[in-house]
Amino acid sequence: xxxxxxxxxxxxxxxxxxxxxxxxxxxxxxxxxxxxxxxxxxxxxxxxxxxxxxxxxxxxxxxxxxxxxxxxxxxxxxxxxxxxxxxxxxxxxxxxxxxxxxxxxxxxxxxxxxxxxxxxxxxxxxxxxxxxxxxxxxxxxxxxxxxxxxxxxxxxxxxxxxxxxxxxxxxxxxxxxxxxxxxxxxxxxxxxxxxxxxxxxxxxxxxxxxxxxxxxxxxxxxxxxxxxxxxxxxxxxxxxxxxxxxxxxxxxxxxxxxxxxxxxxxxxxxxxxxxxxxxxxxxxxxxxxxxxxxxxxxxxxxxxxxxxxxxxxxxxxxxxxxxxxxxxxxxxxxxxxxxxxxxxxxxxxxxxxxxxxxxxxxxxxxxxxxxxxxxxxxxxxxxxxxx
Numbered sequence: 001x002x003x004x005x006x007x008x009x010x011x012x013x014x015x016x017x018x019x020x021x022x023x024x025x026x027x028x029x030x031x032x033x034x035x036x037x038x039x040x041x042x043x044x045x046x047x048x049x050x051x052x053x054x055x056x057x058x059x060x061x062x063x064x065x066x067x068x069x070x071x072x073x074x075x076x077x078x079x080x081x082x083x084x085x086x087x088x089x090x091x092x093x094x095x096x097x098x099x100x101x102x103x104x105x106x107x108x109x110x111x112x113x114x115x116x117x118x119x120x121x122x123x124x125x126x127x128x129x130x131x132x133x134x135x136x137x138x139x140x141x142x143x144x145x146x147x148x149x150x151x152x153x154x155x156x157x158x159x160x161x162x163x164x165x166x167x168x169x170x171x172x173x174x175x176x177x178x179x180x181x182x183x184x185x186x187x188x189x190x191x192x193x194x195x196x197x198x199x200x201x202x203x204x205x206x207x208x209x210x211x212x213x214x215x216x217x218x219x220x221x222x223x224x225x226x227x228x229x230x231x232x233x234x235x236x237x238x239x240x241x242x243x244x245x246x247x248x249x250x251x252x253x254x255x256x257x258x259x260x261x262x263x264x265x266x267x268x269x270x271x272x273x274x275x276x277x278x279x280x281x282x283x284x285x286x287x288x289x290x291x292x293x294x295x296x297x298x299x300x301x302x303x304x305x306x307x308x309x310x311x312x313x314x315x316x317x318x319x320x321x322x323x324x325x326x327x328x329x330x331x332x333x334x335x336x337x338x339x340x341x342x343x344x345x346x347x348x349x350x351x352x353x354x355x356x357x358x359x360x361x362x363x364x365x366x367x368x369x370x371x372x373x374x375x376x377x378x379x380x381x382x383x384x385x386x387x
Contacts, residue, residue, distance in 0.1 A: 223247075
């Protein structure tokens, strides 16, 4: 049995998502479990070097998690042959330039979404990586959430019969920052800084919809900025120039209709911050981040519209929880382990930069639909090139 150290440049891990999900709950967690064991008994041990602009924060983060490597010099980290993988969790506007550098340095690429600020740039990055022969992947974490894994289990079992429609509800109230501090960074609400609900969440909806329900053929979307004035981290008021909500409908190749409401200006009255309801001829399901409940046709209630009497049904009682039946790991960690096995052991992996480009394509189509107030087709990206 051999232990293979894999140097990983982690750029942008001082942000909330980079610190919590990618560093602590993924890479540190993998190190603490003793690495990733391969089928032949060998072990992959990730060895991160933290990269960012704030030296004091990097040093503090490294010490807190018993890590010895950090730097504010990305070029230096890229020049070190020990570092095999470049990971990017920076803000979107900084991502493409750094990925180009990493590809030129021969590093395998793993990054957050969106991969770039526009489709042309996203396709360019995918082509550069393919031509350079470096392995690449994009974070598509929601596919590995316990609730969606249970939903996938139902789909694969044929539970729904013919799937008819899907309704997705995402969002929560993000405080404006005046009398109570906002729980998202202010750049999320400035278009010029890469912010906006559509550019943030539609890359997620792309892989969730296509990974579970089928290929997206067209989209109709309207976005809006419900809260036009907010207060930033320094207590300074600013104008929100990006959309904070989007209301979309997607038509799939197989005839399934998907509706998605996405909002940072909605108060939650549902089981979770993100819920997906699937209705089929044989049964229905509602999945959240961790849980999933079902209702089969044989125990569906038979309501009749009559607003003149009290509702006789307790509709919630007609649903049954899907059992865990397995231990569910952190969704980000699962994908990190998959990508590391892909890099070291050449295990199959499909969530590449082209998949990331598909997410940006959907976001741009939704923005076009909003602007032109019409349905927009989402054609297949046909620009793949062989290495």
